[in-house]
Every structure is written in C-alpha cells, then in structure tokens.
Amino acid sequence: MMKKQRHLVAGTLLMSVMWAVPAFAQDYDLVINNGRVMDPETLFDDIANVGIKDGRIAAISQDALAGAETMDATGHIVAPGFIDTHFHFQMPVGYSLGLRDGLTSSIDFEMGCAGSYMAEWYEARAGVTGANYGCAVSHESARAMVIDGADGDYMRDGPLSALETRKNTGWSATRPTLEQGNAILEELDKGLQAGAPGIGSTVGYMRSGVSSREMFEVQKVAARYDRPTGAHTRYTLGTDTAENNGAQELVANALTLGAPAIVLHYNNDGWQLAHEMITKLQEQGHNIWGEIYPYAAGSTTINAEFLEPEVWIDEFGRRYEDTMLDPVTGEFYTLETYKETVASEPSRLIVIFKQPEENQAKWLTLKGVTMASDATAGTPYDAPWDYPLEELGGTHPRTAGARGATIRLGRENNIPMMQLMSILSYNAAKHLGDTGLKSMQERGRIQTGMVADIVVFDPELFTDNSTYEKGSIPSTGMKAVIVNGQVTVRDDELLPVFAGQPIRFDPEDKPRFEPISAEAWSAEFSTGMPLPSDFTGAFPQKVEN
Known part of the structure; x- marks a missing residue:
C-alpha cells in the first residue's frame, strides 16, 4: 500500500507540473495530441497532449497545445523511446532496422569497441546517425589486440570487428602473461578515459583463456570509474548450475568492488535463480541488473x-x-x-x-529486467541507412523485431503495458543513470524537461514481422519514432533525419589505470600465499629418538 501511495504522490507532483503550462508557451516545435501518455517512472497513464520544444518535452497537458507541427495520437500509446543496451548492429542500416522497431538509444554492452578506437568510433557517428549511440569498451577486443596482434581498419567497426578478430583463437584460448595482462587492462582504461559507459566482456567465449583473477581485474578497471561491467558470463551457454556460477562470479566481483554490473541475456538454463539473485540485490540497494530477450533461440x-x-x-x-x-x-x-x-x-x-518457446512470455513479466535484443549484423552489414531492409540477409529475427515481439507477446499474454514500457525503456535508463550517465538520467521518461525520445504506436497493431527464415523484415504499426525532438520514423517510413546523440561520459585527461602486481597475477596459479622465510611447516617436526 505504501508503494502505491508513493506512486500516487509522484503522479500528483508530475500532474502539477503538467498543468502549469504558461499562456505564452503556445508555439511548440511538435505537439502530439490525444495519445495515451505513459511514464514508467511515475506510473502516469492518461490521455494527454505533449508539447516538444528544442528537443525536449516542454509540456504535458490535457489543455489544447499549439505547435508548428501536430500529430494526432488518438488510440495510440505515447511512451519513452526504447533503449537497448545490447545492440551489436552499430552501423547505418542496423540503426534503420532498430528505428523501425522503436529503438531510440542503442548501446553495445557485450562485444563493445576497442579502447584505442573509442573516440574515433563516436566521432564517425556524429551527425549521421538516426538513433542515439553508445559502446562499452571491449574486453574481447583488448585481448585480440594484445594476444593476436589484431589491429586494422576493421577495428573502427566496433562490435562488428569480431567478424575479423574471431578468425584467430588466441583472444579466447590464451592465458596472458603479466605483461600482456596489464596491456589488456590498460587498453580497457583507454576506452573508459574516452567516455565509454562501461566495460563489455564476452568471458563466456573465453573459458580456457580468462582466469578468475583476470575477470576480477577487468571489473576493477570499470570500478575505478564507477561504471558497470556487462558480461556474457562464464559458462554461458551451460547447465543450470554452470550458468549461475558464471553470473555469481560477475556479481561477487561487483559487490566486492562496490561497482555496478549487468548480467547479460540470462534467459537460459537456470534463469529463475539468476533472477532471484538479481532482484534481491536490487532490493538491498545494489545497482545490479540483468537482460532478457523474447526468443527461444540465440x-x-x-x-x-x-x-x-x-x-x-x-x-x-x-x-x-x-x-x-x-x-x-x-x-x-x-x-x-x-x-x-x-x-x-x-x-x-x-x-x-x-530454450522452450513458452518461456518467451514469462521473461517479459520479470521485475527489474531490461529487454535487450542482442541484435546481430545482417548482410551486407556496411549497407547505407536507406538500403532495402527486406533484402538484408543472415540475421536473427531479434535484430529487426525484438521490440515488436515484446509488444505482441505482451498483447497475446495480457502482460500490463506499463510493465512492457519499463523493460523496454525506463529500467535501462534508471540503472545507467544511477551510474552518473547524464544522457540516461534524462531519457526513458515522459516528463517535462526530459529529452524528447518518444515512440507513438498502436498497441493493437505494432508487431514484429521478422522470422528465423527471414530475419530482417521490419516491424510495423509504429506511427512515429522521435529522437531528440525530431521525427525519424513516420507511419513506418524511415526519414532522412540523423538526430542521434552520443551516449557516453565526458572524456577525461588522465587515465586511472593501475598495473596489477606480479604477486597478485601469479597467485592464480600458486598453491598459496608466500610463506615467511622461517616457516618450518604446519605440523610439528618428527622427533628422532
């Protein structure tokens, strides 16, 4: 009851702001009229008009609003733009697929981008990207660079550099020396110094190569910046025991270091225990969260x-x-x-x-998770933004339809729309915002003053169309996708609008990297800690008669 009352108070406070629309504030850039406005943070859910000015939500009111452009949203939901923290297809045509599916902010918190190329990666997308964009710094790329000598123009492709680096195996199978280990950690620090929102690790692909010491030190690099590590956890894919052991490694490290962490796509064997662990930690105030996606296949x-x-x-x-x-x-x-x-x-x-198909809808009902698509590249992956999306090949249906599938499954299984809006947008914004990431503190919400990243869709018609046989068919039923106040998709049609902004921290002048000592690194392989020079044994010596 207390929790419900708090929501009512929050909604009342929001409403008081909504109704305070000054008489002179009539000329908005865009007005969305008569939609069902939903804000997952305050639980506001009512028919209202939304006024947008200079890229931000300037008014939410049941009074009439005037604007340079108006949009009738009768029968449609007006909600925060969808945020995806696990979007690998960070290329023009990839953003186009995501936008048609309601994506307004895309971040890759798994594969990530090489630290040395992080600044270039962000610069290459400035002013030419339809959705907001972000990339964690890549543990895998750091290992590929240090162990396999990977370095070339393909590293500028960020997550898609794996299509080249994974042709070698040193990054996954080799235990680094102390010198190599420190070089890997320093490469990660370079990315964080350049503003990466955290570290992404594919440790689950590196079972024989990454020691528990290395994973702890990787998370320590992120902890020095108070930023999260997202991991495809060790032993994934695995059994219900092994999968959870991998999640427990990530979480135990995070708790020890006082750092945030993301358990990536834990919708595998043992997911019930993983979810219980995550939610109980959240109840204790820890910034630990997890991702799911609504597909039985990966x-x-x-x-x-x-x-x-x-x-x-x-x-x-x-x-x-x-x-x-x-x-x-x-x-x-x-x-x-x-x-x-x-x-x-x-x-x-x-x-x-x-996984069994019946689990797909179950995952969408989980508390405190985010829906993250794990979108993979289609071919040709370097196609321009206006490439015919239906002609893309070789991709998983989640790339084009994860958000449409979420709404469709919610509709078919009577899952509350506010729950779906939370896992599609607010939950990711909340957890990332709590790390200090300003761009996420002002997204994922429909409130005055917030950035106008907004989706307008028909709850009865918005759906996925992609299949395992044809994975790149775009979703339909999206009346508008608005990114930073600009309409980027209108009535399922992509527009030549490139309003995407970077999702990152401000770059820093000085690194925070601290090399690991030889003693700490070698302890992973020793029988115990160094003993005093005068140590004679744990048991009394035999006395000779």
Missing part, C-alpha cells in the same frame, strides 16, 4: 567454444540437426557441415535454439 559465431562437439553434443546432449540453423540458407547443420564451416568460415553467424 545467435553467435559458429566457432564459439560452447558449440564444439565435446561440449554441445557430449556434455549437453544436443544435436546440431535440431538446434543449429544457418540463417542464410535456412538449413540446419550436421556434425559434418559444422566442422567444414568452422574450418572455412569460423566467424560465420548461426542461430542456436536453446
């Missing part, structure tokens, strides 16, 4: 360690013929074609079926 490169026959077949008891799909040919792999493709095209993207 996607990755075919040479992932957990897909090797010794793991996927012998340990997990799966068959390629039932679980591993080529999204380009539409055919399932056999053991023979798997081996041939790993040898000839090790970074080829595949779709992997891993």
Whole structure:
C-alpha cells in the first residue's frame, strides 16, 4: 500500500507540473495530441497532449497545445523511446532496422569497441546517425589486440570487428602473461578515459583463456570509474548450475568492488535463480541488473567454444540437426557441415535454439529486467541507412523485431503495458543513470524537461514481422519514432533525419589505470600465499629418538 501511495504522490507532483503550462508557451516545435501518455517512472497513464520544444518535452497537458507541427495520437500509446543496451548492429542500416522497431538509444554492452578506437568510433557517428549511440569498451577486443596482434581498419567497426578478430583463437584460448595482462587492462582504461559507459566482456567465449583473477581485474578497471561491467558470463551457454556460477562470479566481483554490473541475456538454463539473485540485490540497494530477450533461440559465431562437439553434443546432449540453423540458407547443420564451416568460415553467424518457446512470455513479466535484443549484423552489414531492409540477409529475427515481439507477446499474454514500457525503456535508463550517465538520467521518461525520445504506436497493431527464415523484415504499426525532438520514423517510413546523440561520459585527461602486481597475477596459479622465510611447516617436526 505504501508503494502505491508513493506512486500516487509522484503522479500528483508530475500532474502539477503538467498543468502549469504558461499562456505564452503556445508555439511548440511538435505537439502530439490525444495519445495515451505513459511514464514508467511515475506510473502516469492518461490521455494527454505533449508539447516538444528544442528537443525536449516542454509540456504535458490535457489543455489544447499549439505547435508548428501536430500529430494526432488518438488510440495510440505515447511512451519513452526504447533503449537497448545490447545492440551489436552499430552501423547505418542496423540503426534503420532498430528505428523501425522503436529503438531510440542503442548501446553495445557485450562485444563493445576497442579502447584505442573509442573516440574515433563516436566521432564517425556524429551527425549521421538516426538513433542515439553508445559502446562499452571491449574486453574481447583488448585481448585480440594484445594476444593476436589484431589491429586494422576493421577495428573502427566496433562490435562488428569480431567478424575479423574471431578468425584467430588466441583472444579466447590464451592465458596472458603479466605483461600482456596489464596491456589488456590498460587498453580497457583507454576506452573508459574516452567516455565509454562501461566495460563489455564476452568471458563466456573465453573459458580456457580468462582466469578468475583476470575477470576480477577487468571489473576493477570499470570500478575505478564507477561504471558497470556487462558480461556474457562464464559458462554461458551451460547447465543450470554452470550458468549461475558464471553470473555469481560477475556479481561477487561487483559487490566486492562496490561497482555496478549487468548480467547479460540470462534467459537460459537456470534463469529463475539468476533472477532471484538479481532482484534481491536490487532490493538491498545494489545497482545490479540483468537482460532478457523474447526468443527461444540465440545467435553467435559458429566457432564459439560452447558449440564444439565435446561440449554441445557430449556434455549437453544436443544435436546440431535440431538446434543449429544457418540463417542464410535456412538449413540446419550436421556434425559434418559444422566442422567444414568452422574450418572455412569460423566467424560465420548461426542461430542456436536453446530454450522452450513458452518461456518467451514469462521473461517479459520479470521485475527489474531490461529487454535487450542482442541484435546481430545482417548482410551486407556496411549497407547505407536507406538500403532495402527486406533484402538484408543472415540475421536473427531479434535484430529487426525484438521490440515488436515484446509488444505482441505482451498483447497475446495480457502482460500490463506499463510493465512492457519499463523493460523496454525506463529500467535501462534508471540503472545507467544511477551510474552518473547524464544522457540516461534524462531519457526513458515522459516528463517535462526530459529529452524528447518518444515512440507513438498502436498497441493493437505494432508487431514484429521478422522470422528465423527471414530475419530482417521490419516491424510495423509504429506511427512515429522521435529522437531528440525530431521525427525519424513516420507511419513506418524511415526519414532522412540523423538526430542521434552520443551516449557516453565526458572524456577525461588522465587515465586511472593501475598495473596489477606480479604477486597478485601469479597467485592464480600458486598453491598459496608466500610463506615467511622461517616457516618450518604446519605440523610439528618428527622427533628422532
């Protein structure tokens, strides 16, 4: 009851601001009339008019508002633009797919971008990007650069550099020396110094290469900046025990270091326990959260360690013929074609079926999670923004339709719309904003003064159209997608509007990197801590008669 009363008070305070529309404030840039306005933070849910001025929400009122442009939203929901913290397709055509699906802010908190190229990555998107854009600094890229010598123009592609770096295996299988370990950590620090919102780690792909000491030190680098580490956790994909052990490693490190953390796409075996752990930590005030996406299948490169026959077949008891799909040919792999493709095209993207379909809707009802698509690249991945989206090939349906699928599944399963708006937008903004990231403190909300990132959609018609056979068919039913006050999608049509802004911290002049000591690094492989020079043993010496 107290919680409900707090929401009512918050809603009353918001309403008092909404109604305080000065008489002279009539000429807004854009007015959205008669929509069902929903704000997940205050739980405001009512028919109202929204006035936008200079890229921000200037008024929310049941009084008539006048503007240079008006939009009738009768029968539509007006909600915060959707935020995705796990969006790999950080290219012009990738943003276009996301925008058609209601995406207004895209961040990659898993694969991430190389620290040395972080500033260039942001600069390349300034003024030419339809959605807001951000990228964590990449643990995987740092290892590829230090261990495999990866370095070239492809590193400027950020997350998609993995299509090249994963052709080698040192980054995943090699235990670094102390010198290499410090070089990896320093590369991560460079990205944070350049303003990256945190660190992204694919430790789940590096089972034999990353020690627990290294993972702890990686999270320590982020902790010095009070920023989160997001991880495809160790042992994912795995059993319900191993998966949770990986999540517990990430969370235990974060709690020890007093740092935020994101358990990426934990909608796998053992997800019930992972969710209980995350929510109980949130109740205790810790900034720990997790992601889900509403699909029974995932996607990755075919040479992932957990897909090797010794793991996927012998340990997990799966068959390629039932679980591993080529999204380009539409055919399932056999053991023979798997081996041939790993040898000839090790970074080829595949779709992997891993969970019962009935879980898809269950994940959308979870408290305190974010819906993060894990959007993968289609082909050609470097196509221009206005490339015919239906002609893109080789991608998972979540790339084009994760948000549409969320609304459709919610509609089919009677999931409250406010819950869906929370996991699609506000929850990510809240957790990232609590790290001090200003651009997220003023998004994910429909309130006066907030940035006007807004979606306007028909709750009965907005839906996904992408399938496992044709993964790039855009979603439909989106009346408008507004990014920083500018209409970027109107009636399902992409417009040549590039209003996207960077999601990042201000760059810093000085690094915060501190090299790890030889004693700490080698302790991972020793039998114990160094002993005093006069130590004679734990037990009394035998006395000779």
